[in-house]
Amino acid sequence: MIDCREAVRRMWAYLEHELEATPVSEFEAHLETCQRCCGELEFSRHLREMVSEKGGPPVPPELRSRVEILLADGEPSSEGAS
Amino acid sequence: MARTRACTGGNERAMARHVEATVGAAAGSSVPGDRKPFADVARNHLDRLYGFCVRLANDPTDADDLVQETLLRAMRAYPSLRDPDRTRGWLYAIATNAWRDQGRARGREVRTVPFEGLDAEGDEFSLFQTIAIEDPFPYSDELHLDFLRLFRNDDVSAVFSSITPAFRLPLILTVVHGFSCKEAAAILEIPLGTLLSRLHRGRKQLERGLWDYAVANGLVTTADEER
Numbered sequence: 001m002i003d004c005r006e007a008v009r010r011m012w013a014y015l016e017h018e019l020e021a022t023p024v025s026e027f028e029a030h031l032e033t034c035q036r037c038c039g040e041l042e043f044s045r046h047l048r049e050m051v052s053e054k055g056g057p058p059v060p061p062e063l064r065s066r067v068e069i070l071l072a073d074g075e076p077s078s079e080g081a082s
Numbered sequence: 083m084a085r086t087r088a089c090t091g092g093n094e095r096a097m098a099r100h101v102e103a104t105v106g107a108a109a110g111s112s113v114p115g116d117r118k119p120f121a122d123v124a125r126n127h128l129d130r131l132y133g134f135c136v137r138l139a140n141d142p143t144d145a146d147d148l149v150q151e152t153l154l155r156a157m158r159a160y161p162s163l164r165d166p167d168r169t170r171g172w173l174y175a176i177a178t179n180a181w182r183d184q185g186r187a188r189g190r191e192v193r194t195v196p197f198e199g200l201d202a203e204g205d206e207f208s209l210f211q212t213i214a215i216e217d218p219f220p221y222s223d224e225l226h227l228d229f230l231r232l233f234r235n236d237d238v239s240a241v242f243s244s245i246t247p248a249f250r251l252p253l254i255l256t257v258v259h260g261f262s263c264k265e266a267a268a269i270l271e272i273p274l275g276t277l278l279s280r281l282h283r284g285r286k287q288l289e290r291g292l293w294d295y296a297v298a299n300g301l302v303t304t305a306d307e308e309r
Binding site for chain 1 (some may be wrong): 120124125129132133136149157206209210211226238253258260262288289
C-alpha cells in the first residue's frame, strides 16, 4: 500500500498514462481509501488543462516575414534582427 | 538573423536518427516520395514551434533567433529525415539543441547533470494543500478551481519562466505540447526515469511558482496579509 506522498509523486505520470500496470493498481487502490488524494488528482487534472491551454503568444508578423525569406532563400534574413 | 549559427549538419542528422527511433512511433511510416517540401512543414509547425521557443528562451528576441536557427538547421538536415511523420519531435529536438548552443555561446552553460539535490524543500510543496489551508480571499465554493481561473496567459508564462530550465523543459514538452514522456525523453536525450523525475520537480516548482506569484501579485489575499 502506498502513502499519500508516493501517490502524489505518481499523480502526473498517472494522468499522462505513463505508469506501468503495478504502480497504477497501487495508485488506484490508494485513491479508493483517500479522499484527499482524489481531490488532488482532480485538481492536478485541471491544473494541467489550465497550463496546456495557455499557449504561447502569436508569431510576430516580422518573424513570419523573416521565416518566409529564410524558406525562399535557404538562408535566414538579417532584416530587423538585433 | 539568428545569433547562434553553427553545429548544423552532422549533429542534426544523428539526432534525426535518434528522435525518429522514438518519437511518433505510433504514427506509422510514410512512403518515400510523399515527403512535403520543407517550406510547407515549417509553416505548419511555425506557431507551435514559436510557442515552444518562447517558453524555452524566456525572451521574445531570443525566441525569434531560436526559431530561425532551428528552421535553418532543420532545412539543412531535412533530406536525412527518414520518416516525415516524426518531423514534429525532430524539430523540437533541434530547437532544444539550438537553445543549448545559444546558451553556451553566451557563456551560460545549460546544466545537463542530475538535479537531485536542487530545491529539495520545494519538492514537498503542495499547491492543492496550500490553497485548502490558506483559504485565500476571494472565498469560493470552488476554491481550487477559482484559484486556477485567476491566471491569464501572461501570468502562466511568468511563472513558467521562473522554473529551472532542466525541470521546465519536460513540463513544456509533455503538458503544453502533448508529447508522451517517452517522446520527451528522446527529444531531451535523457533516460525515461530521469525525465519522470524532472517532470515531478518541474511540477512542484510550477505549483510553488503559481502560489508565490498569486500572493506577490495580489491575485489572492492570505489571512496573514489581512492582519
